[in-house]
Amino acid sequence: MDFTDEQIERYSRHIMLPEVGGVGQIKMLEAKVLLIGAGGLGSPAAYYLAAAGIGNLGIVDFDVVDLSNLQRQIIHSTERIGMLKTESAKKTIEALNPDVKVTLFNEKLTADNILRIFEGYDYILDGTDNFATRYLINDACVMTGKTNIHGSIFRFEGQATVFQPKVGPCYRCLYPEPPPPGLVPNCQEGGVLGVLAGVIGNLQVVETLKLILGQGNTLVGSLLIYDALNTEFRKLKLKRDSNCPVCSDNPTITELIDYEEFCGLSR
Amino acid sequence: MAVKVRIPTPLMKLTDNKSEVSAEGSTISDIFNDLEAQFSGIKDRICEENGSPRRFINIYVNEEDIRFLDGEKTAVKEGDEISIIPAIAGGTR
Numbered sequence: 001m002d003f004t005d006e007q008i009e010r011y012s013r014h015i016m017l018p019e020v021g022g023v024g025q026i027k028m029l030e031a032k033v034l035l036i037g038a039g040g041l042g043s044p045a046a047y048y049l050a051a052a053g054i055g056n057l058g059i060v061d062f063d064v065v066d067l068s069n070l071q072r073q074i075i076h077s078t079e080r081i082g083m084l085k086t087e088s089a090k091k092t093i094e095a096l097n098p099d100v101k102v103t104l105f106n107e108k109l110t111a112d113n114i115l116r117i118f119e120g121y122d123y124i125l126d127g128t129d130n131f132a133t134r135y136l137i138n139d140a141c142v143m144t145g146k147t148n149i150h151g152s153i154f155r156f157e158g159q160a161t162v163f164q165p166k167v168g169p170c171y172r173c174l175y176p177e178p179p180p181p182g183l184v185p186n187c188q189e190g191g192v193l194g195v196l197a198g199v200i201g202n203l204q205v206v207e208t209l210k211l212i213l214g215q216g217n218t219l220v221g222s223l224l225i226y227d228a229l230n231t232e233f234r235k236l237k238l239k240r241d242s243n244c245p246v247c248s249d250n251p252t253i254t255e256l257i258d259y260e261e262f263c264g265l266s267r
Numbered sequence: 268m269a270v271k272v273r274i275p276t277p278l279m280k281l282t283d284n285k286s287e288v289s290a291e292g293s294t295i296s297d298i299f300n301d302l303e304a305q306f307s308g309i310k311d312r313i314c315e316e317n318g319s320p321r322r323f324i325n326i327y328v329n330e331e332d333i334r335f336l337d338g339e340k341t342a343v344k345e346g347d348e349i350s351i352i353p354a355i356a357g358g359t360r
Contacts, residue, residue: 040357131356154355157276175354177322190277192357225352230286234273236350237330 001026007099011053019215025053029099031212034058034121036109036137038085040197041127041151041204043075048205049125050093050100054212057093058121060105061085072194109133111256114140123211125149125204131178132259138163138171139256142247149208151200156193156228158200161219161238162207165247168220173241178263196228268293268345272302275353281309290349295326296339298349313351314339323354 003011003022007029014020014028031054035042038061049057063085065076073085080088086104093102105117109128114136118124124146126137134152141148141163148163150171163170203224210216225234245252272290274282282288290301296318303310313324319339320326326333327350333341343349 129357131354134356152355152357154357155276157355159352159355174325175323179321179323179354190357223352225350227286234350235330236327236352237332239332239335241334 001029007053010097010099014052020213024213024215027212027214028053028209029055031123032056032058032121033123033125033208033212034060034118035125035127036060036133037127037129038073038075038089039063039069039127039129040072040153040192040194041201042125043073043089044198044201045125045127045205045208046089046093047075047096048202049208050097052205052209053097053099054208055099056101056103056121058103058105058117059086059089060107060109060117061089062106062108072192072197074198109136111136111259114256115144118144118146121146123147123149123208125151125208127151127201127204130263132263132265134171135178135262136256136259139246139253141165142170143254143256147211149204149211151204153192153196153200155190156196158196158203158226158228160200160203160207160224160226161222162211164218164220169238169240170244170247172246173244174223174238176241176245181264193228196226199226199228268343270298270343270345270347270349272298273348273350275351277353277355278309278312278351281306281312293342293344294339295328295333295341295343295349298343299339325352326350327352 011025014025015022033054035046038059065080065083065085065088067081075092076088086106090102093100124141142165145165151160207218210218221238223236223238242248269289269291272288274286290298292298292301299310328347
């Protein structure tokens with residue numbers, strides 16, 4: 001592809017970086033990234049991915065914008081309360097960068113639709129809010145060989161990592177089983193510092209861009225912990241579990257399962 | 268031997284809101300028992316009845332996951348940093 005004059009100007013601060021250059025910017029414009037959730041993590045992630053010129057952005061969400069979201073979900077706005085989050089995100093992205101082709105999936109991600117939604121995307125950015133969907137995304141990523149850029153937040157603490165199938169561990173290598181329902185509170189129950197979503201969501205973007213560009217070292221095999229109250233980042237080592245039911249050489253789970261049941265949730 | 272233990276947010280209710288505490292012992296098991304002596308109820312949150320960590324909580328000695336060392340029998344030495352890292356799911360709502 002050839003850049004237009006407008007694109008050369010828009011992406012000039014990227015193009016002048018030796019690690020990006022024109023070649024890297026074209027890789028970004030041709031990249032296909034799927035965002036699961038246009039909420040706390042997904043808002044800053046979608047915003048910066050769009051600014052960077054990621055050419056194809058899929059967004060999955062079934063929720064509508066609520067006033068209590070706006071403390072951290074910066075892609076939405078007060079006048080969009082009640083609007084589908086996907087539609088609201090698309091409006092913001094299109095106003096920011098017309099190079100981005102946005103595809104919306106106004107549905108709840110399930111074992112029945114995930115493979116259809118995943119089709120055509122190379123990178124999956126997990127910004128969901130519950131364990132059932134996180135295990136579903138993990139298993140589908142392992143089964144389809146897609147890279148899962150993971151982030152999660154609680155109160156003043158965040159976690160980020162990259163699960164690259166067969167290269168590094170998966171979510172089940174890290175946490176073989178979810179906590180029983182009710183034991184670990186979510187942000188709705190426990191609260192969260194709004195800007196923490198920006199820190200972790202943007203760390204997910206940084207990892208995604210490096211993966212697309214093939215530059216630097218990523219969080220594959222490392223778990224980054226951010227403690228906002230004490231201003232500390234810690235990096236812990238993650239290893240593949242040779243007995244992992246999904247990503248080991250002899251997996252016992254080879255098809256998507258019932259994740260609500262796996263997480264002990266009544267149907 | 269004294270080690271530093273990092274307490275994750277969901278367990279800070281049990282440690283008077285302290286995110287970092289000190290504990291004594293020569294293995295991870297000892298450390299769990301000393302934590303329980305200091306903060307009643309915390310061991311039950313971290314461990315199964317058999318004393319091994321729950322499957323949604325990982326324990327690290329410095330950067331290393333004890334599952335890939337000697338589990339709860341993993342030795343610790345003066346100055347080690349123990350991290351308790353539970354799965355958290357928050358992101359959207």
